[in-house]
Amino acid sequence: MEQLIDWMAQVTGSRDWIVLVFIVVFVTLLLNFFAGKSLARLEQRFAKTQNLWDDALIWAVNRPAHFFIIAVGTRLVCKIMEPLLDDTINDVVEPTYLVAFISIVIWFLVRLIGKVEELMKGPAYRREPVDATTVTAIARLLRLAVLITGGLVVAQSLGISISGVLAFGGIGGIAVGFAAKDLLANFFGGLMIYLDRPFSVGDWVRSPDRQIEGTVEHIGWRLTVIRTFDKRPLYVPNATFASIALENPSRMSHRRIYETMGVRYQDMTKLPAIIGDVKAMLKEHPEIDNSQTLIVNFNQYGASSLDFFIYTFTLTTNWIKFHEVKQDVLFRIASIVERHGAEFAFPTRTVHLIEEPVSEAAASAR
Numbered sequence: 001m002e003q004l005i006d007w008m009a010q011v012t013g014s015r016d017w018i019v020l021v022f023i024v025v026f027v028t029l030l031l032n033f034f035a036g037k038s039l040a041r042l043e044q045r046f047a048k049t050q051n052l053w054d055d056a057l058i059w060a061v062n063r064p065a066h067f068f069i070i071a072v073g074t075r076l077v078c079k080i081m082e083p084l085l086d087d088t089i090n091d092v093v094e095p096t097y098l099v100a101f102i103s104i105v106i107w108f109l110v111r112l113i114g115k116v117e118e119l120m121k122g123p124a125y126r127r128e129p130v131d132a133t134t135v136t137a138i139a140r141l142l143r144l145a146v147l148i149t150g151g152l153v154v155a156q157s158l159g160i161s162i163s164g165v166l167a168f169g170g171i172g173g174i175a176v177g178f179a180a181k182d183l184l185a186n187f188f189g190g191l192m193i194y195l196d197r198p199f200s201v202g203d204w205v206r207s208p209d210r211q212i213e214g215t216v217e218h219i220g221w222r223l224t225v226i227r228t229f230d231k232r233p234l235y236v237p238n239a240t241f242a243s244i245a246l247e248n249p250s251r252m253s254h255r256r257i258y259e260t261m262g263v264r265y266q267d268m269t270k271l272p273a274i275i276g277d278v279k280a281m282l283k284e285h286p287e288i289d290n291s292q293t294l295i296v297n298f299n300q301y302g303a304s305s306l307d308f309f310i311y312t313f314t315l316t317t318n319w320i321k322f323h324e325v326k327q328d329v330l331f332r333i334a335s336i337v338e339r340h341g342a343e344f345a346f347p348t349r350t351v352h353l354i355e356e357p358v359s360e361a362a363a364s365a366r
Helices: 001-013 017-044 051-082 086-123 130-158 162-179 181-196 238-242 265-284 319-339 362-366
Strands: 206-207 212-219 223-228 233-237 255-263 295-301 306-314
Touching: 017 051, 017 181, 051 233, 086 130, 086 212, 086 306, 181 223, 181 238, 212 233, 223 238, 233 238, 255 265, 255 319, 265 295, 265 306, 306 319
Parallel strands: none
Antiparallel strands: 206 212, 212 223, 223 233, 255 306, 295 306
């Protein structure tokens, strides 16, 4: 700072503080203006590339760069006016400048991490999809590490002993751990979700142990937000997932059709042909996966029907399309049964009436 001020005094030929302050303010504003123009041009040029790092870097440095130039200019002005200021003010200037400089660096890193997280989730910069839950977890850990490190550096620059802070933090951490064990359980539960990845944002999850079913909207450090199918938000503490069984139907490979149907007892002779045609229909159906288990068999003698069942898997996992495929299969089975001159059974009851023998006297009375 002093060498720069001496160089400015030699160039201007004056050590008048008003002249030097005017020059510093003018140069600071000029640099701020040209920095904005240069960063805008670089942003336009980098936008034409498919590299997310240059886009994230130029976006992250944009605003902190302006504040950095202003901070340096302000420090120069304070250095020029140092003989005119009170000692108490001069003693505060240097620590304030260090805190401002460290804060700008932290701000830049946090913006960079946030922008990289945003771009990695988008499809424009990645050929293969990236798990949004993992990206979010890594970004949060990096931001937390930057903030903690920056806080320690600020404390050290202000003359606070870091070793004392760490020792106090260790003792306080034990007390906080006992007092907030549920909060810590939820935190580590969220960490396990990020590491094990039993589900991600957008997945349909269901728990047979609890009344939990819906689409995952948000995974936080303390709780997970699940939107139920009646559109109500369900807030589940992360520690819950460590003690319950959880299904993730979104990751199923196929959907199953498992139906039992019955024909009349009068159609017993037609049943083998019906079963054969149904099995052939399923094998030829374009939406049925023949590499999976496919069963069509006479199952049991029902109370009023001869029951056979179908057990097969569709190629699609989409809920809406699955029901369309299932509907088509059921209609085709109905056509096969009708084609063979058979009918589906329905609950019936046969009543046998027994006539008592009539005596000769009663017969003659009639």
